[in-house]
Amino acid sequence: MVLLTVLVCLLLPAALRSTQFLAAEIIGAALGIALAVWGAQRTRFLTHGGQLYYVPHTYTGIVVSLLFLGRLVYRIAQIYGGAHASAAASTVAANAYASGDHAQAFAPASMLQSPLTVGIFFLLAGYYLYYYGWVLWKSKHLEAADTEANSAASVP
Numbered sequence: 001m002v003l004l005t006v007l008v009c010l011l012l013p014a015a016l017r018s019t020q021f022l023a024a025e026i027i028g029a030a031l032g033i034a035l036a037v038w039g040a041q042r043t044r045f046l047t048h049g050g051q052l053y054y055v056p057h058t059y060t061g062i063v064v065s066l067l068f069l070g071r072l073v074y075r076i077a078q079i080y081g082g083a084h085a086s087a088a089a090s091t092v093a094a095n096a097y098a099s100g101d102h103a104q105a106f107a108p109a110s111m112l113q114s115p116l117t118v119g120i121f122f123l124l125a126g127y128y129l130y131y132y133g134w135v136l137w138k139s140k141h142l143e144a145a146d147t148e149a150n151s152a153a154s155v156p
Helices: 002-016 019-041 058-081 083-098 102-106 115-140
Strands: 044-048 051-055
Touching: 002 019, 002 115, 019 058, 019 115, 051 115, 058 115
Parallel strands: none
Antiparallel strands: 044 051
16 A cells, blocks of 8 residues: 555656646546445455455456556557657656656656556556555454354355
8 A cells, every 4th residue: 555655646746747647647546446435345354263354346356457457568568569659758757857857757757658547557546545445444443243254165
């Protein structure tokens, strides 16, 4: 959660570049949080051998992760597929560093060229930050009715 928070903070300056980046960040985070709320409602808690376990909604996490990984692979293919993209990425990084904007110089320049990629990253970050924050909170506030019966076959 800490790593995702740091990455989100490093990418926030991208919103200052244009309204497209700002909209991508806001929409991505909102969709991620909405998916996390939906997935959290379907998360089950189990106790087995005195230990508390949670069973996340499998498909929600898989879809969010595959969406991000798919976009990342697509962007990498674009970068290595064309010399123009590599030259443009180097120029953006050099200009960001020279202007003193070290946060944007740190982030991969190719990611900062696409509002869709930034939006999908914020979807991933919004999902995982909300979901795991909720799991941590819920695990501290569980009541007996919130957990399912002990079942050795159910424990991951």
